[in-house]
Amino acid sequence: MDTTAYADEELARLSLTDKQCFAGLVDRYEAKLRRYIRRLGKFSTEDEDDLLQNIFIKTYQNLNAFDTSLRFSSWVYRITHNETISYMRHRTSRPEGHVEYMTDEEFNNLASDLDIHKEVELKEIRNTVLFALESLDKKYQDILVLKYFEYKSYEEISDILLIPPGTVAIRLSRAKEQMKKIMNTKGYTHA
Amino acid sequence: MHNKENNNQHEYDPQPLRISVLVLQKLEMRKYIPTPKAYFVLRNTLMWVLALFSILFGAFSVSGILFRMVNVFQVFPSSPRFGHVFDLFPLFWMLLFGLFMYVTYLEVRRTNQGYKYHLSWIAGLMLAVSGILGIVFYCVGVGFLLDKAAARYVPFNRDIEVMQKERWYNPEQGFLVGEVLQAEEKKEMFVLRDPEGGLWDVLFTAGLTDDERDIVSEGHMIGIKGMIHEKDRKLFIACRIVDAEIQGKGYFLSPRIRVLLDIGSSTNERNSEDIRMTICEGVRPL
Numbered sequence: 001m002d003t004t005a006y007a008d009e010e011l012a013r014l015s016l017t018d019k020q021c022f023a024g025l026v027d028r029y030e031a032k033l034r035r036y037i038r039r040l041g042k043f044s045t046e047d048e049d050d051l052l053q054n055i056f057i058k059t060y061q062n063l064n065a066f067d068t069s070l071r072f073s074s075w076v077y078r079i080t081h082n083e084t085i086s087y088m089r090h091r092t093s094r095p096e097g098h099v100e101y102m103t104d105e106e107f108n109n110l111a112s113d114l115d116i117h118k119e120v121e122l123k124e125i126r127n128t129v130l131f132a133l134e135s136l137d138k139k140y141q142d143i144l145v146l147k148y149f150e151y152k153s154y155e156e157i158s159d160i161l162l163i164p165p166g167t168v169a170i171r172l173s174r175a176k177e178q179m180k181k182i183m184n185t186k187g188y189t190h191a
Numbered sequence: 192m193h194n195k196e197n198n199n200q201h202e203y204d205p206q207p208l209r210i211s212v213l214v215l216q217k218l219e220m221r222k223y224i225p226t227p228k229a230y231f232v233l234r235n236t237l238m239w240v241l242a243l244f245s246i247l248f249g250a251f252s253v254s255g256i257l258f259r260m261v262n263v264f265q266v267f268p269s270s271p272r273f274g275h276v277f278d279l280f281p282l283f284w285m286l287l288f289g290l291f292m293y294v295t296y297l298e299v300r301r302t303n304q305g306y307k308y309h310l311s312w313i314a315g316l317m318l319a320v321s322g323i324l325g326i327v328f329y330c331v332g333v334g335f336l337l338d339k340a341a342a343r344y345v346p347f348n349r350d351i352e353v354m355q356k357e358r359w360y361n362p363e364q365g366f367l368v369g370e371v372l373q374a375e376e377k378k379e380m381f382v383l384r385d386p387e388g389g390l391w392d393v394l395f396t397a398g399l400t401d402d403e404r405d406i407v408s409e410g411h412m413i414g415i416k417g418m419i420h421e422k423d424r425k426l427f428i429a430c431r432i433v434d435a436e437i438q439g440k441g442y443f444l445s446p447r448i449r450v451l452l453d454i455g456s457s458t459n460e461r462n463s464e465d466i467r468m469t470i471c472e473g474v475r476p477l
Contacts (some may be wrong), residue, residue, distance in 0.1 A: 022209075022218075023211040023212075023214070024216070026214050027211045030210045030211070049210065049213075053210060053214055055222060056210065056214045057218065060214070061223055061225055061226055062226060064226055064227060064230075065231040067303050158307065162300075163306060164308060165307065166309060168199070178194040
């Protein structure tokens with residue numbers, strides 16, 4: 001069955017009776033969710049594979065819980081977030097994983113919003129931005145990652161993190177303020 | 192903006208591992224099936240029902256708070272000490288209301304769309320609904336009944352009628368409280384039954400205002416500041432009279448219901464008859 005013609009939500013509905021449709025969803029989300037997992041923590045490839053399989057199995061088992069008023073992507077990101085956090089809680093150490101996974105586009109997106117101005121090497125600014133990002137509280141990191149790296153809207157972030165949309169806006173604003181402060185201490189001015 | 196997601200396949204993404212194949216294999220091997228929709232519908236409904244119950248219990252707490260607050264002046268000591276805080280403020284009911292508010296928040300949060308509501312929104316709704324219901328419960332006497340029960344079973348929570356007695360029932364010190372059993376038309380004297388069932392003839396004094404005299408009506412609870420007559424130890428001279436009726440008894444004001452529920456009142460017909468006889472003896476010899 002060619003699943004490419006179907007929207008995510010339609011595929012989710014069809015998956016209840018046809019597992020091949022679910023395979024189509026898995027293929028569609030595997031890379032996105034793997035990238036998101038890497039941004040939440042550092043894992044071996046084997047761990048990532050195990051985690052992804054658990055996430056998709058949990059998604060399948062809970063297909064009937066999918067609220068059609070949401071985007072499917074928000075729902076599956078929510079499961080991914082919760083499963084990854086739960087997985088990390090069972091580990092003693094919790095190394096962060098953003099550093100290796102910020103593209104130029106993502107960096108520019110975040111840096112322009114922080115109004116960073118300094119004529120220095122791009123690599124240096126990137127490292128400082130990443131340092132600042134990893135210095136933030138986890139709740140602020142989660143918001144920034146979803147907003148600037150996963151390109152999610154406020155509403156989607158609210159659905160993924162299970163917090164009110166107003167709280168998303170407040171946390172995002174505070175996260176950016178904290179980022180700016182940290183960048184200032186490193187000598188990067190903002191307008 | 193979401194198109195960027197699709198174009199965002201970066202060079203660091205690993206080669207596809209065909210997780211889908213592994214997932215389907217596991218689903219087949221372990222015979223996993225989607226959990227029935229009814230389970231999620233029931234769970235969501237249960238959370239809303241629990242939230243509604245929490246709001247209801249919150250309303251009961253509000254009725255308890257109102258009952259205590261309205262009647263606090265009946266028991267306010269002449270020289271308050273810190274220890275009276277537990278007696279005067281409805282701390283138990285306030286704590287209970289706070290607890291139910293928090294439980295309601297948790298239950299609403301666990302519903303499908305509950306996370307979209309901010310704590311302040313849920314707290315506001317809970318205050319409004321529990322507040323209105325609590326006023327209704329207070330008016331019909333639920334607050335009074337619950338306060339009685341709390342006084343019986345909860346430590347540091349004392350019966351307001353007992354406290355009223357402690358505050359107002361000390362004839363030797365000039366305080367008398369009780370129910371008016373029979374009042375004269377001329378408002379010169381009346382019979383009062385104290386909390387221990389003792390009967391008193393009470394004399395009005397010239398200094399009493401009309402308002403104070405109007406409080407004295409049959410069946411009404413009053414508090415008197417005055418003194419015991421030097422010669423007749425069952426005669427009390429009233430210098431001040433205050434309304435001592437416990438408010439918020441609602442339907443439970445009825446002596447029949449109070450006797451039925453065993454919440455005080457030792458009134459019975461025989462007793463009343465005896466009192467009438469006593470009064471008649473004094474006023475018109477048989």
